[in-house]
Amino acid sequence: MDKINVVGGNRLKGSIRVNGAKNASLPILAASLLASESVTVREVPPLKDIITMCEVLSHLGCDVKDNSPDEIFIDTSNLSKIEAPYELMRKMRASFLVMGPLLAKKGKARISMPGGCAIGSRPIDLHLKGFSALGADVTFGHGYVEAKADKLVGDRIYLDFPSVGATENIMMAATLAEGTTVIESAAEEPEIVDLANFLNQMGAKIVGAGTDTIKIEGVKELKGTDHTVIPDRIEAGTFMVAAAITGGEVLVENVISDHIRPVIRKMEETGVKVEEQDNGLLVVSKGELSPIKLKTMPFPGFPTDMQPQMMALMTRISGESTVTETVFENRFKHVDELLRMNADITIEGRAAQIKGGKVLTGAPVKATDLRAGASLILAGLIAEGTTEVSEIYHIERGYYRLVERLRGIGANIWRNEDHLTTVASS
Ligand SMILES: CC(=O)N[C@H]1[C@@H](OP(=O)(O)OP(=O)(O)OC[C@H]2O[C@@H](n3ccc(=O)[nH]c3=O)[C@H](O)[C@@H]2O)O[C@H](CO)[C@@H](O)[C@@H]1O
Numbered sequence: 422m423d424k425i426n427v428v429g430g431n432r433l434k435g436s437i438r439v440n441g442a443k444n445a446s447l448p449i450l451a452a453s454l455l456a457s458e459s460v461t462v463r464e465v466p467p468l469k470d471i472i473t474m475c476e477v478l479s480h481l482g483c484d485v486k487d488n489s490p491d492e493i494f495i496d497t498s499n500l501s502k503i504e505a506p507y508e509l510m511r512k513m514r515a516s517f518l519v520m521g522p523l524l525a526k527k528g529k530a531r532i533s534m535p536g537g538c539a540i541g542s543r544p545i546d547l548h549l550k551g552f553s554a555l556g557a558d559v560t561f562g563h564g565y566v567e568a569k570a571d572k573l574v575g576d577r578i579y580l581d582f583p584s585v586g587a588t589e590n591i592m593m594a595a596t597l598a599e600g601t602t603v604i605e606s607a608a609e610e611p612e613i614v615d616l617a618n619f620l621n622q623m624g625a626k627i628v629g630a631g632t633d634t635i636k637i638e639g640v641k642e643l644k645g646t647d648h649t650v651i652p653d654r655i656e657a658g659t660f661m662v663a664a665a666i667t668g669g670e671v672l673v674e675n676v677i678s679d680h681i682r683p684v685i686r687k688m689e690e691t692g693v694k695v696e697e698q699d700n701g702l703l704v705v706s707k708g709e710l711s712p713i714k715l716k717t718m719p720f721p722g723f724p725t726d727m728q729p730q731m732m733a734l735m736t737r738i739s740g741e742s743t744v745t746e747t748v749f750e751n752r753f754k755h756v757d758e759l760l761r762m763n764a765d766i767t768i769e770g771r772a773a774q775i776k777g778g779k780v781l782t783g784a785p786v787k788a789t790d791l792r793a794g795a796s797l798i799l800a801g802l803i804a805e806g807t808t809e810v811s812e813i814y815h816i817e818r819g820y821y822r823l824v825e826r827l828r829g830i831g832a833n834i835w836r837n838e839d840h841l842t843t844v845a846s847s
């Protein structure tokens with residue numbers, strides 16, 4: 422089984438470029454189903470989740486060409502199926518994002534129910550509330566959710582929580598509905614804005630994306646387009662923490678600062694210097710840092726996808742920091758693994774107290790989910806000895822060539838197979 426090994430102690434220095442955003446690419450690829458012409462999407466990171474979404478689109482009948490490393494071409498002229506089976510859904514929850522586009526384009530969709538995952542139960546009730554409001558008949562059976570509508574008709578939909586996925590799915594379905602749809606209490610994440618821009622380029626009429634009220638005036642047809650996805654704000658934040666935790670100096674390139682303002686601000690509160698330059702963010706971390714209190718919130722609040730990485734940073738800061746997780750019910754799985762590395766963390770309900778400043782010690786640990794895995798690698802960068810991270814397929818869902826890229830700025834890190842190659846050739 423592949424593992425990532427990290428030996429702590431190196432100060433990271435240099436520059437590192439951020440890839441296109443996984444969480445913007447996935448809904449955009451799903452939205453390409455709505456086009457009546459071909460679509461090209463650029464700066465798509467070549468990750469496992471992206472491959473899964475391409476498999477879903479191919480399964481539905483699309484012609485998908487992966488012009489590696491980061492350009493995907495989709496021709497929907499042979500879109501014939503309306504069903505996404507369990508084998509594809511179980512690999513990735515985000516496959517559920519094809520439901521809105523299929524319902525809009527084909528009037529019917531049958532998708533295997535997405536299950537929960539390590540960070541929580543993750544229901545889909547808000548997606549379905551939206552489809553029903555647009556006039557779809559939604560039923561369940563044999564592990565599938567099925568939605569049907571002779572025609573979708575715009576309506577006012579209030580989301581009880583600003584769910585990113587529900588906002589995206591409903592926005593996509595509404596593009597071809599009759600009349601106007603208004604999503605209230607919508608998610609405001611940058612990935613929603615990127616999706617709306619993509620849809621508008623195809624001829625959709627969406628206003629208000631990036632605010633809590635999105636208005637979609639339905640159109641008859643969407644044409645093809647060529648779109649470049651936004652940089653990955655979570656990858657950027659992860660590299661910023663890598664610089665900060667090691668007392669390093671790293672230029673993180675290809676960043677939209679406004680997308681990671683909360684991460685910049687919380688990092689500055691610790692005493693890390695973040696300088697906005699033309700070509701990226703220069704992160705400089707020197708001397709003692711100060712403990713902070715952090716609460717995850719929907720955008721523009723602090724992103725839950727950066728919480729485990731920030732917790733790794735807190736283990737290095739003397740004094741007591743706290744993290745409150747309000748978005749997911751169970752996103753503290755990394756804590757047990759950090760404890761194995763000598764961290765001092767206690768959890769009470771949705772809050773964690775981190776008593777930082779103890780020397781971390783390398784240990785065998787496992788990535789329980791994507792960002793938990795990133796947190797362990799970051800902790801490994803400062804731990805004494807070797808940290809051996811297993812179940813790294815979680816990490817590979819969201820970070821492309823993380824090992825090589827961190828090594829490029831000075832980390833002592835390798836995959837088991839790299840090590841064997843090095844030993845064999847020496
Ligand atoms: C592929 C992708 O873009 N994933 C991101 C997306 O996930 P995702 O779109 O799944 O996250 P949501 O914003 O929908 O989920 C946020 C909260 O809402 C709840 N909820 C959601 C839908 C629903 O119908 N009912 C309901 O109760 C969830 O259980 C969770 O507690 O946004 C999350 C929140 O920023 C990020 O952590 C994920 O990285």
Ligand SMILES: C=C(OP(=O)(O)O)C(=O)O
Nearest residue numbers: 444514515726791792819
């Ligand atoms: C939780 C994440 O992704 P997903 O919604 O695909 O599980 C993530 O990107 O941190």
